[in-house]
Structure formats: C-alpha cells, structure tokens
Amino acid sequence: MSLQGGAQGSFIQGGAQRDGGPVNILFVLDASYSMKEKLGNDERKMTAAKQVLQSALSRIPNDVNLGLRVFGQSFARDNPMADCMATTLLVPLGQHNRGAIIRQVNQIEPYGMTPLEYAISQAAANDFRNVEGSKTLILITDGADTCGGNPCAYVRSLPSLGIKLKVDVVGVDLKRDPTARAQLHCVAEISGGKYFDANTAAELVDSVSKSVGSAISGKVLPRAGASTSGKNSETTPELVPSNPNP
Numbered sequence: 001m002s003l004q005g006g007a008q009g010s011f012i013q014g015g016a017q018r019d020g021g022p023v024n025i026l027f028v029l030d031a032s033y034s035m036k037e038k039l040g041n042d043e044r045k046m047t048a049a050k051q052v053l054q055s056a057l058s059r060i061p062n063d064v065n066l067g068l069r070v071f072g073q074s075f076a077r078d079n080p081m082a083d084c085m086a087t088t089l090l091v092p093l094g095q096h097n098r099g100a101i102i103r104q105v106n107q108i109e110p111y112g113m114t115p116l117e118y119a120i121s122q123a124a125a126n127d128f129r130n131v132e133g134s135k136t137l138i139l140i141t142d143g144a145d146t147c148g149g150n151p152c153a154y155v156r157s158l159p160s161l162g163i164k165l166k167v168d169v170v171g172v173d174l175k176r177d178p179t180a181r182a183q184l185h186c187v188a189e190i191s192g193g194k195y196f197d198a199n200t201a202a203e204l205v206d207s208v209s210k211s212v213g214s215a216i217s218g219k220v221l222p223r224a225g226a227s228t229s230g231k232n233s234e235t236t237p238e239l240v241p242s243n244p245n246p
Contacts, residue, residue, distance in 0.1 A: 022133030024065045024093050025215050026123055027053060027101075030141035030172070032072030035110035037142075037173070040200045045172050046110050048201045049140055052208050053105050057098045064216055067093035067127060068101045071119035075112040083112045084147035087119040089127055116141065117149025120187075124163050135165045136215040138208070139187070142172035144180035152186035167191040168211040172198050 035046040042048065060066065071087035090104040091097055120137070128135045145151055158165055169188045174181045174197065181197075188195040194214065196207030 022065055022131075023063070023136075023216050024067075024128065024131050024133055025060070025136050025138060025212065026067040026069060026093060026127055028069045028071065028119055028123060028137055028139045028141075029053070029105070029108065030072055030114065030139075030143070031070050031108050031110045032112055032114040032141075032143065032146070033075070033110055034114075034142050035072075035172075039173055039198075039204065042201045045142055046108070048204055049172070050105050050108070052201075052204050053140075054102050055205070056208050056212055057101055060212060061216065062095060065093045065095055065131075065133075066097060066101060067091050068104055069119065069123055069127060070104075070108055071116070072110065072112040072114055073108060084115045084149075085118060086112050087115060087122055089122070093127060093131060114141065114143050114146040115149060116145035116147075116183075116187075117151040117154045118147065120151050120167070121154055124158060124161075124165050128163070128165060134215070136193070136211075137165060137167045138170065138211050138215070139167060139184075140170045140172065140208070141184065142174065143177065144183045152183060152190060155187050155190045158191070165191060166193045166215075168193040168214065169195045170198050170204065170207045170211065171195060172204065175199050 029049060031046070035044070035049070037045055039045045039048050057066065067089065068091040069087060069089045073088065074083070074086045076082040091101045116139075120139070123137055155165075155167060167187055169184045171181055171184050174184070181195075185195045187193075194211065196203075196210060198204035198207045
C-alpha cells in the first residue's frame with residue numbers, strides 16, 4: 001500500500017524551507033478493541049492504519065517534526081479507570097525519528113477503550129508544550145469517546161488555555177455511527193481542522209494524505225538555487241502523480 005490521494009493518485013513532496021516557523025504533526029492512533037474489526041471487506045482497521053502511516057512517513061519532508069501517540073492500547077479488567085487513562089506518547093515530536101515511529105507502530109495491538117478526551121488533552125498539554133510553529137494533531141479513530149469524556153468541549157476550551165491546536169480527524173468506518181461522526185466532526189470543526197470519512201482502505205489512504213498535505217501547506221521559501229521573483233508565495237506541497245510519465 002502506498003500513500004496515494006485523489007483520483008489519479010499522488011504523494012507529497014517537500015524540501016522547501018518554510019518561513020512560518022517549524023511544522024509539527026502528531027499522529028494520534030486509536031488502538032481500542034474495535035480496531036480489530038475489518039475495514040469494509042478488506043484487512044483489519046488496525047492493519048490498514050499501520051500501513052497507511054508507514055507510507056505517509058516516507059513521503060513527509062524531513063524538516064517536518066513528527067510524533068506518535070496511541071490510546072486504548074491496554075486493558076485492565078480489575079481497574080476500569082486505568083482503561084480510561086490508557087494513552088502513551090510513543091515517539092516525541094522531532095526529526096530523524098521516522099524509523100522509531102515505524103517500529104512503534106508495528107508493535108501496536110488493539111485492546112481497550114476509547115479515551116478520546118484524555119488522549120487529546122495529554123497531547124495538547126504535554127506533547128506540544130513549548131513547541132514553536134504550527135501544531136496539527138491527526139487523529140485516526142473508529143469511534144466516539146467511551147469513557148464519558150467530551151472531546152469537543154475540551155477542544156473548545158483550548159483557546160482560553162492559550163493553546164492553538166488544529167485537529168484533523170480521520171473517522172474509520174463510521175458510516176453506521178452518526179453519534180460518533182457528530183462528535184468527531186465537532187472536534188475537527190471547533191479546532192479549525194477537517195473531518196475525513198474513511199470507509200475503505202483506499203479512503204483511509206486518501207484521508208491521511210489530504211490531512212498531511214494540509215498540515216504542511218503554507219508559505220515557503222524556494223529551495224537553494226531555485227529561480228525566484230524575490231517574493232514568498234502561498235503554496236501547498238507539490239503533489240505529483242504516483243506513476244508519472246517519463
């Protein structure tokens with residue numbers, strides 16, 4: 001599987017120097033028990049998500065800071081409260097950590113609950129603390145908060161806490177769950193992000209590609225040695241066909 005988006009299939013290329021400061025993208029992956037289910041008639045949701053993330057990492061410019069947080073990765077029958085605090089920052093935001101993220105992704109197995117609000121709060125308060133530049137959280141999940149949390153209300157409170165964070169949400173196989181879709185739509189909209197439906201593996205690829213492309217778009221300075229008119233321009237990352245003609 002490759003990270004391809006759009007009707008023709010595309011991947012993200014970068015290498016330009018950004019003048020808006022560092023770009024920070026934190027992937028937050030749902031490892032709740034329901035991620036064991038099949039995505040359409042294809043492979044398991046978790047397997048598809050792992051493959052998409054691995055492909056995405058190889059196509060994100062090296063100057064983008066990446067990180068990985070997981071939630072729902074454990075289940076304690078004798079301590080329900082622990083299940084609703086099951087979230088871990090597996091790889092802190094940084095560069096030159098793609099290999100570490102892939103290794104951690106490969107070890108994730110779905111087990112527990114869906115503590116969405118708690119996971120987002122940990123990311124906002126801790127993972128992005130003292131981080132400069134744009135901050136985007138890409139949430140990949142197949143359901144609403146199952147721990148009584150209200151992630152939409154929490155995200156709405158972030159500006160009052162002095163935290164500016166955009167949350168893009170990839171809703172995995174939620175066509176028959178309008179309640180979850182509504183909650184996740186709210187999280188994305190309130191933060192200034194976008195919600196993407198992913199009901200098949202192909203749609204999952206496309207959704208993650210669009211979210212990453214949006215996160216790294218913006219004002220850029222041309223590569224060293226490139227011709228320029230002397231002005232910065234508002235651009236998005238170059239999208240080139242995955243199988244360009246020679």
